[in-house]
Amino acid sequence: MNIESLAKFWPLMYSIVREFWEITEPHIEEAAVKNDIPIELYFYGELGLEYFSVEDFQKRDPFTNPEQFEKRFARFNFQDWIFPIPDDRYQVLPKAQEAVRKIVRAGDTKLAGFDLLPAVELKQLVNFLKQLATANLEAPEPPEKWAILNRFRVANEGSLLIAQIRESLMDLFAYRDDSHLSAARPHFGQAGIVWDVLGAIWNGSAVNAGQMAERMSFRGYEENDYDVAIQAAVQIGWVEAVETAKAAKTFSLTSKGREIRERVERLTDEYFYRPWSVLTEAELEELYALLTKLHEKLMIYKKTLASDSHL
DSSP: OOHHHHTTHHHHHHHHHHHHHHHHHHHHHHHHHHTTOOHHHHHHGGGOSSEEOHHHHHHHOTTSOHHHHHHHHHHHHHTTSEEEETTTEEEEOHHHHHHHHHHHHHHHGGGTTOOSSOHHHHHHHHHHHHHHHHHHHHSOSSSOOSHHHHOOOOOOTTSOHHHHHHHHHHHHHHHHHHHHHHHHHHHHTTOHHHHHHHHHHHHTSOSSHHHHHHHTGGGOOOHHHHHHHHHHHHHTTSEEEEOOSSSSOEEEEOHHHHHHHHHHHHHHHHHHHGGGGGSOHHHHHHHHHHHHHHHHHHHHHHHHHHHHHTO
């Protein structure tokens, strides 16, 4: 199977995931506030809602300051959402799992009115996406499977078809993360912040420590942390300073840094798309057409919801 011919799929899938987030997450956050549920429990569902530990969380998110996790674990323990067990782990209580189900379903109620695709097409999408999710689970390693096995699922076969599609896309998102981390981790080891620095410069979202601290504030690192990480990236030959007339120093990738990042992207695609051989060429063409149509209809639906909310 030609990996290059499949490369168009993930950007489209990720765009659809973002549409789902924009439709559902405002209502998830609203339900969390209304029911006094920490919104972080919803986000941590992607890291698993059976046990919490810094070590486990860094298996999928090695880019966030671990101190941020530790502080929230202490708060959740105090609020009786989790309780400590040996080996620096916490058991997640059933009430926390049920709380996440409650607020996710509150978000999914905003999908209930989606009728811009016929049921037969939604069912076909569910079928294709579940085939891929199953193939991911059955595929040999690499990639090392962690996110795909541990993420917390809410939608099931009794849920709305559109919610099942959302859930299956999040399964594929998890496998994409597994694929990327398996490809990238040999290059950065435990220094996830250095890989984040490389990525920010590579995609142009931030080119110095100040920009990184501002635009990636959710990671919990300060500007001086990014200064140190940038210098580490300079020392290993991934990035270099750029002379500019501006006061703030900026950085760009070296040929070595660009080559490593692009090599990891190619290997990520190889890992991610390898199980897609379960679908025929004709099925892949149909899947792409259905995903394209879903993306278009979700954007229309989102605008309709926004318009109705202002009436």
